Amino acid sequence: MSSDDADQPAQERTLPPRAGLTTPENPWPLRLLSENLHAYIARCDPTWVEGQVVELNQRARVTYLTLRDVDEEVSVPVTLFAREMAQMETPLERGMRVVAQIKPDFWTKTGRLSMIGQGVRPVGLGDLLVRIERLRRALADEGLFDAERKKPLPPLPQRVGLITGRNSDAEKDVVRNARLRWPAVEFEIRNVAVQGTSAVRGVTGALEELDADPRVDVIIIARGGGAFEDLLPFSDESLIRAVAAAQTPVVSAIGHENDQPLLDHVADLRASTPTDAGKRVVPDLVEERANVARARVVLDRAVIQFLDREQAALDSIRSRPVLDQPEGMILVREEDVDRLRERSLRTVLHRSEREQETIRQMKHRVRALSPQETLSRGYAVVMTQDGGVVKDSAQVKVQDTLAIRLALGEVTAAVTQTSQRQPGDAAT
Template sequence: MPAQTTAESPWPVRVVALKIGEWVNRLGEIWVDGQIAQLTRRPGMPTQFLTLRDPDANISLSVTCPRGVLGDEVAEGSRVVVHARPDFWIERGTLSLRASEIRQVGLGQLLARLEQLRKLLAAEGLFAADRKRRLPFLPRTIGLITGRASAAERDVVENARRRLPGARFRIENVATQGPSAVTEVVEALQRLDADSAVDVIVIARGGGSIEDLLPFSNETLVRAVSAARTPVVSAIGHESDVPLLDHVADFAASTPTDAAKRIVPDLADELREVAGLRQRARDCVHRRLERERELMAGLPERMRHTVRARVGREQAETEQGRERIRRRLRGLLEAGGADLVHVRARVRALSPQATLDRGYAVVQLPDGTVLREASAASGTLRIRVARGEFEAVASAQ
């Protein structure tokens, strides 16, 4: 039930502290997984103090334990499992854990947990190949996350500038191992990812043991890299062990030196390539000019040959056309002559002269009227025959 308090009837601090203590005590003894961030061993003191930090978040709790509970092999940075009872100190208002057993997590258990985490993240698609982004050919600014004054920083910067003297870096120095490594690396990644001038981010560290490389297999870091909009290069100097950062990064370099070779082009190689391309372009132009020169040298003769051939073809076609015209005109004239002969024959056959030539005569009266009836004949008549004419006198019968 919620506490029945008002501004007029508030609870005293002691009551609140007692009630919080009661709720904490209800939790009982629990097992807690964490990493030792700070360890205080005081000689002669029966109680030892340590700070237990969450591996995936910036959260920690104070832990107290008897001297015999904490083994000598446990040190700062160790991954442990603690059997403890939460204890709320009413006088100070603080919460701590009172440990009754502390077990250091073995290498086999760590690897088993990492394998389970790898399968979980792979099932979510964080390692899928289609999520990988191409690295920029010529980045404006390179973001570098690495330890302060570390060999990894020197390898990346020196090798990159040896290949491209004008390479610009924005360097974030962080802890690359220990309890605060994950938090610092994630915060640095987010700062660089928010900078629009940064085109690629390199997370670099030299080699180390499996325990030293655990921050680079942390789930929080892996998810932060997956969520980044800027391409990320993993440059962890390892041999056989592959941290989960390599799986989620857009490119996994084998060493920081290899990362430097991947993020910037080699200026000398590019200049040689440009020089080679320029020379090939010159050679291509020279060959083309030589071919054109050869073509131009033979052009007049080819033109004369072409003109002669064209003129010859045109002359032949013209002569053929003339011959066709001649044949056509000859045929038309012959056909016209034949038609004229036929017309002339018809005209001759139909003319009065042809009739007279056959023995007929034309008889006309003195007034020139052609006599058509014998009864009309009287007096002097003019008779026209084939060749000439004469007069005759009509007599009655």
């Protein structure tokens, strides 16, 4: 910008309508930027927020406080006027959890952004319980608390992951009681904040780190008892989902019997106290030795009973006749063979005699039907000189010579007369 332009009043120049159109030669006056910022921020709607009072500075007409996010390291200064403080039933204190409606305001003269608060009211125990109960129902409907998805603890973990506060009684209780029961157990300890705004982030990060370590067999999240507000990080939704997604079994050991944050519902095992967690993740060496001794007694008894039973079975088998007198079986079979042999012989003889009788009868029938037997009964066979058998008287003539075969010998005869007379006809 030239010296002439610098000397020219701003109102005589044509100012850019938007900040993006300003240039070194044609800038905005600082007051215009401040006024535009004030006008822009003034259009922002009031917003209800929740936070924790970490700083409180009360003056006659104005109270300055700093609200910090309940989960993250994010803080915002808030200004309260006297009338807002006068309307509060419960005085503000450091550490109090409150909800407030804040509206941003930009001071044009100083360029300072401030938050004007109103309607500040503390978050009571009842409100927190309602929120936790609502979250519990929502997570339960998703199945994150179902017994079917809970993983069993290893019977003998070699390395236990422990997430707890630094130098806390909870850490000492878990380690001491676990090593009293099983001295060989090893620990992978992660010390993190277990209350306050960084608790959720610290516990979740330690959980993910231990879950990714293949040497860790089970993870314990432990904290001693405390006020209800101190245990709120263990009902945080992000932590609950991280525990549900873990592949390593997780044990919750938060507070005492009457303290039950949502972590207890999603964990694979809930221990009432850190001391109880140390006892439940590892077996008792003395008890295991006693179990081994009892198992050996039971095993010895079972082996002896088995041997006695098998010996009795062998004695029973040996006492049977087939083993006590093995030749008896041969004698029985020998008798069977003799009996079968005699029966076969009788059968063969009987069959042979029957067949011989049949042959004799057939011989008698054959003999009875033979020509020789016929001749023996007085019959004869008349034959011509050429050997032909004479069956008809017409075959011969008178004076023919015939040979007559008898039962014994032959006779030669001459034909003196022929006739056609049939048996039974009267002689002529």
